[in-house]
Amino acid sequence: MEIKVNLNKRSDRTYKIQIGRKDFSSLKKLIPQKFAPDKCIVVTDSNVKRIYNSEIKAVFLSSKEHRSFVITIPAGEKSKSQKVRDKLEREIIKLNPSRQSLLIAFGGGVVGDIAGFLASTILRGIKYIQVPTTIISQVDSSVGGKTGINLPESKNLIGTIYQPAHVQIDIDFIQTLPEEEYFNGLAEIVKSFIIADEKAFGYLEKNINGLLKRNPQTLQYCIKQSVGIKSKIVEQDENETGLRKILNFGHTVGHAIEACSNYRVKHGFAVAEGILVEAQISNQLGKLSENDLQRIKNILEKFGLSKNIRRKYDFNSIWKKILFDKKKNKNGVGFSLISKIGKCEYNILVERYVVKSAYNK
Numbered sequence: 001m002e003i004k005v006n007l008n009k010r011s012d013r014t015y016k017i018q019i020g021r022k023d024f025s026s027l028k029k030l031i032p033q034k035f036a037p038d039k040c041i042v043v044t045d046s047n048v049k050r051i052y053n054s055e056i057k058a059v060f061l062s063s064k065e066h067r068s069f070v071i072t073i074p075a076g077e078k079s080k081s082q083k084v085r086d087k088l089e090r091e092i093i094k095l096n097p098s099r100q101s102l103l104i105a106f107g108g109g110v111v112g113d114i115a116g117f118l119a120s121t122i123l124r125g126i127k128y129i130q131v132p133t134t135i136i137s138q139v140d141s142s143v144g145g146k147t148g149i150n151l152p153e154s155k156n157l158i159g160t161i162y163q164p165a166h167v168q169i170d171i172d173f174i175q176t177l178p179e180e181e182y183f184n185g186l187a188e189i190v191k192s193f194i195i196a197d198e199k200a201f202g203y204l205e206k207n208i209n210g211l212l213k214r215n216p217q218t219l220q221y222c223i224k225q226s227v228g229i230k231s232k233i234v235e236q237d238e239n240e241t242g243l244r245k246i247l248n249f250g251h252t253v254g255h256a257i258e259a260c261s262n263y264r265v266k267h268g269f270a271v272a273e274g275i276l277v278e279a280q281i282s283n284q285l286g287k288l289s290e291n292d293l294q295r296i297k298n299i300l301e302k303f304g305l306s307k308n309i310r311r312k313y314d315f316n317s318i319w320k321k322i323l324f325d326k327k328k329n330k331n332g333v334g335f336s337l338i339s340k341i342g343k344c345e346y347n348i349l350v351e352r353y354v355v356k357s358a359y360n361k
């Protein structure tokens with residue numbers, strides 16, 4: 001299965017997202033055929049390296065066409081920092097890369113974001129490939145070209161929009177994900193169906209068990225649909241001046257919860273909570289039916305994503321974080337809100353008292 005991302009119809013920026021099972025090894029042929037790099041620099045993290053060391057050797061390090069190097073960063077969000085960025089930059093520069101060198105981000109969203117960021121700045125930009133290994137990175141961070149690192153003040157404050165040259169999604173990587181990371185990722189799949197695909201949402205409702213058991217066919221359908229949704233949106237609005245904002249459904253409140261928890265609450269769990277509150281706002285504004293609201297609540301509950309985490313954080317602290325994150329005008333804050341499952345609008349001003357009442361519901 002292949003999805004093409006056409007950006008402004010410029011062929012040099014168009015790339016393919018290859019989605020399949022047991023597909024990872026095809027990179028061994030694809031890299032020399034398609035990119036003919038002088039060298040490959042693989043960036044991965046300590047967990048992924050430990051689990052997939054033999055695959056890394058077989059696919060990247062055994063190539064006869066070019067030399068390959070593997071650089072490993074510590075696993076976890078802390079690695080998306082200026083310190084790790086500097087260290088990684090130095091290590092890459094020591095390998096003497098040229099404009100023909102290829103960077104490969106092999107791992108979750110942390111590896112993808114920092115490696116993509118370096119690819120966009122080293123020698124003013126070299127090609128990179130995303131090989132995402134978590135649900136979040138397969139359906140979200142590897143698609144759309146947002147790269148970056150965190151600062152102590154907040155997440156993703158430094159970054160670029162720099163598209164990969166290719167994305168290789170192998171669904172089978174998901175089988176080794178720890179339980180918490182798996183459910184954390186499901187939240188982004190649920191979100192993408194809520195904003196843009198009622199049929200896929202119906203599929204989710206009928207295939208809850210398949211997803212709970214990580215059935216490969218069910219996963220493949222969900223990941224493929226989510227990637228399709230995101231790439232269509234990115235094609236129309238790469239720089240998030242309009243439509244791309246609908247991807248932020250659930251994220252206005254979700255990001256505030258993440259920030260209030262000092263990032264101890266994982267992104268997907270915070271977004272799930274944000275989805276509940278923001279769907280509630282839509283319902284209170286008379287946009288979303290009671291039936292659709294209930295369907296959303298049910299699905300999040302079935303995936304263990306409805307944990308009432310927000311009760312730990314009082315609304316005043318959440319509102320402060322929302323204001324830090326978002327442009328506001330005197331009438332309120334701009335939200336992306338759904339009018340039904342499968343349809344989302346953006347830049348909808350919502351007043352504080354409405355957000356407060358939905359948050360405390």
Ligand SMILES: NC(=O)c1ccc[n+]([C@@H]2O[C@H](COP(=O)([O-])OP(=O)(O)OC[C@H]3O[C@@H](n4cnc5c(N)ncnc54)[C@H](O)[C@@H]3O)[C@@H](O)[C@H]2O)c1
Binds near residue numbers: 048110178
């Ligand atoms: N660029 C974007 O558009 C975008 C979108 C969404 C999220 N993000 C960013 O992505 C990051 C979150 O991504 P994530 O959830 O993938 O985090 P992550 O990269 O930290 O991966 C989560 C954990 O899973 C481990 N792991 C990765 N693949 C594995 C596998 N196949 N088997 C076992 N363990 C595996 C990692 O070592 C890590 O411990 C955040 O920094 C977030 O800001 C970026």
